[in-house]
Amino acid sequence: MTxxxxxxxxxxxxxxxxxxxxxxxxxxxxxxxxxxATCAECTDCGSFLKG
Ligand code: SF4
Numbered sequence: 097m098t099x100x101x102x103x104x105x106x107x108x109x110x111x112x113x114x115x116x117x118x119x120x121x122x123x124x125x126x127x128x129x130x131x132x133a134t135c136a137e138c139t140d141c142g143s144f145l146k147g
Pocket of ligand 1: 102103104105106109110111112113118119120121124141142143144145
């Protein structure tokens with residue numbers, strides 16, 4: 097089941113819909129790895145799973 101509310105182009109992720117650039121999870125956790133986060137690159141999808 098795809099989630100139209102979560103667009104994603106990380107096709108390498110196990111949760112990616114593959115046929116469309118969407119996530120299949122109902123909920124994802126967005127995380128930061130720089131404190132404070134000052135740019136988009138400081139954030140990531142914490143729900144990524146190696147496919
Ligand atoms: S879990 Fe994150 S990285 Fe994986 S498909 Fe969903 S939004 Fe993309």
